[in-house]
Amino acid sequence: MMRKLKIMMASLLLICAVLVLGTCAFLNRMEFGRNPQGNHYEILKKSPRFIEGEFRNPVPTPLFTDDSTVFSVIVKSIFTPKERLVPDMAVPSVKTDLFSLDPEKDLVIWLGHSSYYVQLAGKRILVDPVFSPYASPFFLFNRAFDGTNVYRAEDIPAIDYLLITHDHWDHLDYPTVMALEPKVKKVVCGLGVGSHFANWGYAASKVLEADWFTGLKNHDGFDIHILPARHFSGRGVMRNRTLWVSFVLQSEKRRIFLSGDTGYGPHLTQIGKLFDGFDLAILENGQYDKRWAFIHMMPEETAKAAVELGAKSVLPAHSGKFAISNHAWDEPFTRLAKASRGKPYRLLTPVIGESVDLDDEKQTFSHWWEPHEPLSGEVCESSGLIEGRTENRSDLE
Template sequence: MSTLLLAGVVALGSWAYLQHPKFGRLPSGERLATIERSPHYIDGEFQNLIDTPMLTEDRSTLSILFENWRSDSEGLRPDDNIPSVKTDLHALDVNEDIVIWLGHSSYYIQLSGRRFLIDPVFSIDAAPIPFANRAFAGTNPYTADDIPPIDYLLVTHDHWDHLDYPTINALKPQVGEVFTGLGVGAYFEKWGYDPELVHEGDWNDAFELKSGLALHVLPARHYSGRMLTRNRTIWIGFALESPERRLFFSGDSGYGPHFAEIGQRFDGFDLVSLDHGQYDPRWAYIHMTPEEAAEAAEDLGADTLLPAHVGKFSLAQHPWQEPFERITSASETRGYRLVTPIIGEPIWLDDSEQRFRAWWE
């Protein structure tokens, strides 16, 4: 009887915890009807453009978590604080075209007099439970209060390290409009955003913005889902196109032919930011290695490559600084310029001579 009682208490507690708003809401109603009309939504799930098993080997996520728990964790996290600079974003001239990496896959961008924020995560944990995915010391210099009014908030997909409930909630008064992938708008609606200001796109959709800007929703090779339900919302990359320049942000993505197709469609990019951290042979199709990211940058016709999905969280079993070392080596003979700013350090898009130090050494 005591065992049954304990099991009941645990089940009830788990159910109650899952009602927290951070878990969001799955698409329903008209939003689900729109999703079901997508050519990429098949048999109740979004599908990648090419076959993409989430795991390379026939094994369970639980077995991988247990394997990681048993393995040596030395080097997965830095011993000292990650260096950063807290640029005063309010004081920046909005007419200066700038990209500022905020750690992992978060960016503050100024383009054609408009302000963008991509995948902002200012929480110390990017996981459903505390301490499960804790940010490196020194990587969270910014809070929502440090962010000026944002014209456009862009979110690539619903994973915890890209869609952070406390951050999104705190930013609500500063955000003009939201652009994200099909289904992800359900989270924003549950979290109190005006549905009229939340725009969802399928792969290859485009939106006309103010100041002559265009926003393109583009394919990625990944998956979605915050807990047990997967692929009910789409995962995307973004291209920002102004009269003067083009920028590309891959979101989370494995390597695939979509990069060359995007590069040919847009005739190259002034700057691309590509997922190249958290790679692992056990999930080789859903994140790129640094060498694959270097190849993707050339496929895209990039003038400048900015590393992404690195420097803040440890999700894979490689030393935290290894992605920076490998992308530096892989870029030595490539035709693009590699930029490696510290968190908060502006990249001035008009300055092609700007250089950055190997701060991870």
């Protein structure tokens, strides 16, 4: 009996050891990056945002609004039926040839989720590019919707500035940034995020990480301001060792605000007043839930934030490619369109890959997420989009 008990105990210890070693090996994969260490960590400690070993929001921001935990949310997500979480057909898209664009033309192209290609003041800027089929460290989790993974690294021209708002997997994608490295002149990110890039082989001279209310000013014909967001960070077990940020791109001609992931908060009004409004605000609008309402805005809050920012036009982000929350895949667009009625801004809703001309205030876009009857026009075989289909929606003005 004792011999059997010893064998059982030894087996359990062996299983535990294998699990621990396996977990450690998994978390040490290159994709997870590396949190700041040594002298780098000492530099972060000088930031007023870095308190008791972690970055913090200026207002209390618990991860959950109730007694939920990460584990309980995952379990509930697995076992709770969800309706229309994923579209039942390919998401419409076009594939604009980025190499053929006039670099002096100011424009924005949505690449899906929170990824954007921006041309401003003769500079090419790439924001949070994720070209992998999954936005997760686990294979098969957070799979991109059919039709949304249109672009690859080889489709991207030389980039003057790669902007990273924070280090979550759906914003900082290891395979993508590694494939882009030869094309990127400068990475701009929040404090600590540069540690991931250093671990991945990016030269230190290529990476600028900075605190809120700093950035590149009077540089190459325009400014890049690093500003607050209300969120959190982390690619593994440890949270908030790197800083989450928003950006303002400012040229002599226009100002663009990039919210990154953020909950609604007083920082939005503050930023609007600081810059006296924006020609365009690219605002998060998706992956929300009442349980984590402090770290992601509801669509109605996105509309409210646009007004407080003084935005003339709004492009929604953080939706249309991945199902990270439990709402219907098209709900963010429907709710924001409704909330935007009568607001003093234009809601711009391009399909993935469609160019938004920042000099054309009359350019119109369709409610592409809505079911519709086929219209006359040329159908793009790869995505099902009817080329040139635009509708003048009065409720979006």
